[in-house]
Amino acid sequence: MNRLLSLLVWGGISALGAAAFGVLALSRGETVNAAWLLTAAVCSYAVGYRFYSRFLAARVFGLDDRRATPAERHNNGRDFVPTNKWVLYGHHFAAIAGAGPLVGPVLAAQFGFLPGTLWLVIGVVLGGAVQDFTILFCSLRRDGKSLGQMAKEEVNPAAGATAMLAVLFIMIILLAVLALIVVNALKASPWGLFTLGCTVPIALLMGWWMKRWRPGKVGEASAAGAVLLLGALVAGGWVAGQPHLAPLFTHSATTLTWMMVAYGFIASVLPVWMLLCPRDYLSTFLKITTILVLAFAILVILPPLKMPALTPFATLGEGPVFAGKLFPFAFITIACGAISGFHSLVASGTTPKMIARESDARLIGYGGMLMESFVGVMAMIAACTLDPGVYFAMNTTPAALAQASQALGQAGFVVTPETMQALAARMGEATLVARSGGAPSLAVGMAQIFASATGALGGGGRTLDALWYHFAIMFEALFILTTIDTGTRVGRFMLQEIVGHVWPRFGETSWYPSVIASSACIVAGWGYFLYQGVVDPLGGINSLWPLFGISNQLLAAVALCVGTTILIKMGRQRFAWVTLAPLAWLVTVTMTAGWQKVFSADPRLGFLAHAASLAGSTSRDAARLIFNDHLNTFVALLFMVVVAVLIVTSVREWWLVLSKRKLAAVHETPYVETGYATGD
Amino acid sequence: MQREIERDAGCAMRDAALPFPTRIARVLRRIIGAPDYAAYLEHCRVAGHTPKLSEEAYVAEFFEAKGKGVRCC
Known part of the structure; x- marks a missing residue:
């Protein structure tokens, strides 16, 4: 009876998901409700979790609850702590979810809602969640070792060094891209800058509260911080309306760039408790709350999608948001939410040290990533509820908008200056034209959803648009700054470790000259790319986001290589396809995108073609632009070479093991029976 | 069932004896x-x-370790 019921329930869920996909795929010209998108996603997640993750857990990994986990064996009440799986699920999700799953889908909406949604859903079920689950499992069996350590031990030292370099590269590009999103969101926005600026003294106050006044009282300090933050949000609206105060908080993108660089450096050298920890708590609370509220609001209003399923830019490759065709750029643009290499660092960081039993890894590793994909789907919905004309006007530079005007007009994506002015006034901004980076358009989409939901529930409705808009901007900017704090610091540690091999004193993480020098190097690295993104006409999101996508997917390739190697060494080679399939896809996408970014003949797409187009230019900026193109070429080629080295070394290892030329020795910690289990 | 109870006794379910607000806070x-x-x-x-650490030392060490963790993009 149970079996029959299960068959009926899962058959029903599968049929509902298939029907929702059918509606999304077959609708052409008519408006589609977001409910279909949500249904397709949720049904796919449910089926993927119920069947595929179960297959991975039982057949591929052979999770064994009788085996003591690192948390049980090394339980020290601090970093190794057996933790309830639902609590750890929340902890893991808070660590993996950032700006990526929100911004990527917004940018990829230029191809229409369908390609990005399909990649978010299919990519996560067969790729991203598999990667996270695999690395979590591998680290769990190795006392919570990091990805780099596992690559070194299980593949070879070259792979370990590659993984470390990959992390450093991705960190620099990632921080530049994230900082650029904040800069684009805050330029000429006194309300936004005032609110975000207030988060610094608020965080310092919280740090003093938690460390000096009431040690460890994070809840109290966070509650006070949240109240002050909301006060700053409201005060920001007043400041923006004061003729003598507003100019103090109205700055160009270049000025904001220097502010970001200074902030990143200071945050990296200050003690952790002073700025990083309080900001992290504040942003975690805000992130979880906002995501829950957004999900609720979308369910309440079920908005219609105004963006078509496919836009002409999917095949033309001349999109005004960023250049390039759907393949491979949709899969590079959406990394977090579908598959993100960065997650492998979290899955081999704190999480494996807190798992109480092996079977919990399924919910936390696989299920956590499904939830991040759902956040990506919500971001896609928020972007696609915007009028397409507004979406393109916001995410495009005026020059690119003029170039694409014919294609936009033919597709019916038109917007008048009056419409944009009215929208900007409603959101409390001077202008919303050319606010690229994804954050402002996501904020407008979220503000409209929140306003509609509060209106439907009898609240203020559209009178709160400006407040919701700036709340959304603050929400995004706050956790981007948290990532910049932690990213710069982690990059600093890595640089200190690398240089420490040749100069041991430099490797001392508390030696202040080393702290300052390494922080300066990391900040200079991402600061340069940020500056380039702000001042170059074709820089910014157009060139940096693809580089970020390539580097993130490179890290995912490292993780999947490590996972495949471990599966082969465990004697599970017949199941190696579970990691090999997403690996093959990622390598294809990364290499194709890298090749096109370097060698495409289109100056908007190819770095070398763009440099060549400037060769005869008399502009005084031409030399700098050509240098930047060559630098970006070098970075893209470096990523491609690193992928190639990694694949070759891994394939060699697989061949040696499979041909029995090398002993298949896995570096798992020895089996220890759990002390908790006494039955069966 | 016995196995479940004893296993959970080793992790967060041990908190079941605490008052509800304390459990939520934990x-x-x-x-x-x-x-x-307290944990x-x-x-x-x-x-x-x-215990080897005082509350101040515990909090300081905890925050220091947090600064080495990774937050995803």
């Missing part, structure tokens, strides 16, 4: 990665060794 602390000195003391008591 869950929230774990989710956001906040220090929990540390409880761990030491169950493990049968004297």
